[in-house]
Amino acid sequence: MNAYSLHPSAPPKSDCIFIGRLAHANEQAVYTGSFNRYRVRLTADMLWCSEELYIPLANIESTQIIRKGWLIRRHALEIVYRDPVSRFRSALYLCHISPLGTYQKKRLEKLEQLITQQRQQIIAVPGRDPSHEIIMPHVCEVCGSRDAYLVHYVYMIGAVAFWYRAQRQRVHCPKHMLVEGLCAYAITALTGWLGLSVIVWPITLIQNARTLRPAMGRIAYALPIPPLAGAVFLLGLLFKWWSL
Numbered sequence: 001m002n003a004y005s006l007h008p009s010a011p012p013k014s015d016c017i018f019i020g021r022l023a024h025a026n027e028q029a030v031y032t033g034s035f036n037r038y039r040v041r042l043t044a045d046m047l048w049c050s051e052e053l054y055i056p057l058a059n060i061e062s063t064q065i066i067r068k069g070w071l072i073r074r075h076a077l078e079i080v081y082r083d084p085v086s087r088f089r090s091a092l093y094l095c096h097i098s099p100l101g102t103y104q105k106k107r108l109e110k111l112e113q114l115i116t117q118q119r120q121q122i123i124a125v126p127g128r129d130p131s132h133e134i135i136m137p138h139v140c141e142v143c144g145s146r147d148a149y150l151v152h153y154v155y156m157i158g159a160v161a162f163w164y165r166a167q168r169q170r171v172h173c174p175k176h177m178l179v180e181g182l183c184a185y186a187i188t189a190l191t192g193w194l195g196l197s198v199i200v201w202p203i204t205l206i207q208n209a210r211t212l213r214p215a216m217g218r219i220a221y222a223l224p225i226p227p228l229a230g231a232v233f234l235l236g237l238l239f240k241w242w243s244l
Ligand SMILES: [Zn+2]
Pocket: 140, 141, 142, 143, 144, 145, 172, 173, 174, 175, 176
């Protein structure tokens, strides 16, 4: 069992005791950019930020509002938790930026108060020892190996004006990662450039390569080179033929 495959998408509104837009900040409470905005949802047992980032409340060790900056006050909610995938202690910083660009703290305080309340309830359930729930090892879906990771495989098939791009989320050990990852890579490398999809083809190949990093090591980063070099060569040939 692993936390990630149990909750691949956002929890339904009816299960949430808090829903609010918050942004990612660093440990100095500085907002890190518009790409890291979350529609944060809090349920009775988890804090959900995105499909890649959510934390079972039993894994949270502490929360606090941090204040930084002298002239311009910055506030962020610091959440220290045990990462369910890596099992390491991590910290998440959330901030709330108003349309005027100032740091707001009301929403952060509300969220912190609710998390604290819910954590107390989890700990208060008789016979339930949250220390056993802190570590959730990942197990390979195919062979049951404990040396497994959450992986996103990207498949892309191009067909002139249309293309099909799918992402599959699985928990695999390095061996099974190699099997499915190379399959996704081969399909994308062979068919991804057939049509308009050629625009996003290089990026998809790089994503495929990154997926294979835990299984192949750094050599994985060289995977996009042969198909891309082939494409450049073909393009050169075509250009030469056309200009004759
Ligand atoms: Zn396996």
